[in-house]
Amino acid sequence: MADAQVLTHRLRDALESLDRPRIEELFRLAVGRQAPLQVIENLIVPALVEIGEAWADGRVALSQVYMSSRICEELVARLLPPSVPVRKGQLRQAIAVLGDYHLLGKRIVLSVLRASGFDILDYGRMEADELVDRALADDLQILLISVLMLPSALKVREVRAAFEERRRPIRIGVGGAPFLFDDGLWREVGADAMGRNAADGIAMVRRWAGEVSS
Amino acid sequence: MTPQQRVQAAMAHRQPDRVPVFLLATMHGAKELGLGIREYFSRAEHVIEGQLRLQAKYRGDCVSASFYSALEAEAFGCETMFIEDGPPNCAGPVLRRDEDIDRLRPPRVIETPGLLRVLEAIRGLKERLGGRLPILGSAIAPFSLPVMQMGFARYIELIYEQPRRLARLMAVNRRFCVAWANAQLAAGATAVGYADPVSSTTIVPRDLYLRTGHRVATSTLARIKGPTAYHLASGRGLPIARDIAATGAVAVGVSALDDLAAWKAAVGDRVTLVGNLNGVAMRRWTAADAEGEVKRAIAAAGRGGGFILADSHGEVPWQVPDEVLLAIRAAVERWGRYPLDWTGG
Ligand code: B12
Numbered sequence: 001m002a003d004a005q006v007l008t009h010r011l012r013d014a015l016e017s018l019d020r021p022r023i024e025e026l027f028r029l030a031v032g033r034q035a036p037l038q039v040i041e042n043l044i045v046p047a048l049v050e051i052g053e054a055w056a057d058g059r060v061a062l063s064q065v066y067m068s069s070r071i072c073e074e075l076v077a078r079l080l081p082p083s084v085p086v087r088k089g090q091l092r093q094a095i096a097v098l099g100d101y102h103l104l105g106k107r108i109v110l111s112v113l114r115a116s117g118f119d120i121l122d123y124g125r126m127e128a129d130e131l132v133d134r135a136l137a138d139d140l141q142i143l144l145i146s147v148l149m150l151p152s153a154l155k156v157r158e159v160r161a162a163f164e165e166r167r168r169p170i171r172i173g174v175g176g177a178p179f180l181f182d183d184g185l186w187r188e189v190g191a192d193a194m195g196r197n198a199a200d201g202i203a204m205v206r207r208w209a210g211e212v213s214s
Numbered sequence: 215m216t217p218q219q220r221v222q223a224a225m226a227h228r229q230p231d232r233v234p235v236f237l238l239a240t241m242h243g244a245k246e247l248g249l250g251i252r253e254y255f256s257r258a259e260h261v262i263e264g265q266l267r268l269q270a271k272y273r274g275d276c277v278s279a280s281f282y283s284a285l286e287a288e289a290f291g292c293e294t295m296f297i298e299d300g301p302p303n304c305a306g307p308v309l310r311r312d313e314d315i316d317r318l319r320p321p322r323v324i325e326t327p328g329l330l331r332v333l334e335a336i337r338g339l340k341e342r343l344g345g346r347l348p349i350l351g352s353a354i355a356p357f358s359l360p361v362m363q364m365g366f367a368r369y370i371e372l373i374y375e376q377p378r379r380l381a382r383l384m385a386v387n388r389r390f391c392v393a394w395a396n397a398q399l400a401a402g403a404t405a406v407g408y409a410d411p412v413s414s415t416t417i418v419p420r421d422l423y424l425r426t427g428h429r430v431a432t433s434t435l436a437r438i439k440g441p442t443a444y445h446l447a448s449g450r451g452l453p454i455a456r457d458i459a460a461t462g463a464v465a466v467g468v469s470a471l472d473d474l475a476a477w478k479a480a481v482g483d484r485v486t487l488v489g490n491l492n493g494v495a496m497r498r499w500t501a502a503d504a505e506g507e508v509k510r511a512i513a514a515a516g517r518g519g520g521f522i523l524a525d526s527h528g529e530v531p532w533q534v535p536d537e538v539l540l541a542i543r544a545a546v547e548r549w550g551r552y553p554l555d556w557t558g559g
Contacts, residue, residue: 058416061417062416063418067370100303151299151300154299181494182498185494
């Protein structure tokens with residue numbers, strides 16, 4: 001255990017400083033010792049979680065978060081062919097940018113979720129009505145929404161209202177700058193949870209999968 | 215004191231009669247005129263009239279001639295998408311491939327209708343106000359503009375992986391930024407806000423900033439012929455507070471996520487601090503919340519001058535009601551009178 005933690009911290013440091021040779025070395029070391037899924041579970045995901053949390057606290061910068069998530073996505077792709085479903089008991093889930101043109105937050109969350117072995121549809125950017133139609137058509141159980149602007153955050157209300165009207169208990173998880181500046185906003189717009197970083201996205205999706213299966 | 219004298223005293227780190235307050239409502243003028251946001255920004259006269267009415271209503275210590283950030287991306291060919299209840303956004307990148315940077319040329323201010331509208335608004339405001347109230351212009355930093363020119367993800371990759379292309383892009387953007395800022399000063403702007411959120415520690419770590427955004431800022435600000443306010447647009451900046459103070463800017467916008475007193479301690483009287491009310495949360499403030507927040511900020515940074523109360527982004531969201539802005543204004547009247555004995559200093 002302690003050993004795994006040391007490795008996680010080392011990987012985190014290497015990712016933060018974008019030290020590619022060191023990242024490769026740590027990756028090889030882990031792959032030599034553990035099965036692919038364990039490397040993801042015990043090394044890559046915890047390192048990404050630590051980096052995400054450090055960003056939310058202002059200890060690392062977004063550029064480091066983004067580059068780390070991109071590198072980890074590559075590492076995971078090398079471990080697992082993309083078409084093989086890795087995790088059991090996953091819910092039908094998707095992520096979208098609502099209303100505005102800022103795709104980076106979603107991209108990071110998506111790549112961290114995928115790097116963690118979660119299967120999740122990418123809806124790209126959509127307006128509220130389009131998003132509702134698509135979510136219903138895909139019979140989603142979880143919808144993650146990312147926004148940059150306050151007016152877009154307020155549109156989550158419309159999505160929630162449309163789901164309620166059709167009595168569809170789709171869980172909505174939100175994230176993005178407006179929610180970071182106003183910590184009561186996610187409740188106000190009818191979301192079920194708010195994530196301060198991509199790591200919170202993992203926690204959300206895991207928790208809901210557990211609730212549904214139990 | 216006129217607002218201009220009040221702001222000048224504060225910026226000289228002397229105590230004016232009271233803490234100056236900037237209520238930077240760029241869009242609220244549309245409500246005053248009964249116009250949609252798109253229509254409002256389509257004519258300089260609207261913005262002139264809107265800013266004057268807002269000034270009469272809130273009695274803030276400046277007027278703002280900023281329209282919206284996507285305007286500068288428009289100059290490079292980006293398309294702007296308007297919405298009904300907030301600022302428009304740049305709809306997508308124009309530099310679709312990295313090689314496009316190699317051929318990029320700075321657009322000319324006089325050939326860009328949107329920018330000419332801003333200059334017309336500045337001239338109109340100057341005509342109506344004379345030297346009584348500061349008129350604030352704004353320009354996006356060369357280091358922050360690429361998010362709109364090429365998309366955020368690709369830009370971060372460029373920063374890390376293609377230093378020579380980055381240098382070329384910075385050179386083009388700097389030429390544009392300097393020309394744009396100087397045109398606003400020539401039209402009558404008192405100072406120019408230098409919007410550089412990508413340099414905030416929210417987005418890049420300090421060591422990278424010192425090699426990139428900081429150098430770009432120092433060389434850009436040196437060519438701008440008037441006072442500049444460095445704005446991180448509510449990105450965090452405490453770890454680079456002293457670095458920013460060394461860029462040549464006379465003021466700096468502080469994030470609601472940063473500790474204002476710690477900023478004051480870090481920069482002393484080298485720059486004037488502007489901030490740091492939380493504009494996003496402001497929408498739901500009661501009068502008592504507003505008063506509490508105003509007191510907090512003044513107590514943290516008001517003493518000895520060198521402080522202007524404002525929101526932390528440099529733009530109050532459309533959703534913030536008049537009552538809140540008026541409550542902020544009333545609280546400044548009540549708690550902002552120097553010598554601020556109540557702060558215990
Ligand atoms: C850098 C920045 C800019 C840059 C780049 C913005 C961009 N991406 O296009 C520039 C200079 C271009 C800019 C301009 C503008 N900006 Co700006 N900007 C910022 C700043 C400092 C950081 C935003 C950012 O890109 N962060 C990086 C991304 C990746 O972070 P993120 O989206 O938050 O995502 C992370 C987490 O939130 C989380 N997350 C995100 N989504 C989700 C979803 C789920 C499910 C989960 C679990 C987690 C999660 O994980 C991500 C990774 O850790 C913020 C203030 C701040 N401190 O955050 C203001 C801010 C976003 N800007 C704002 C505004 C208003 C604008 C403008 C509209 C201003 C104007 N009037 O023109 C323009 C729009 C420009 C455009 N795109 O057309 C406002 C938006 C709120 C509001 N008032 O409506 C903010 C919040 C400032 C403020 N406090 O008011 N801006």
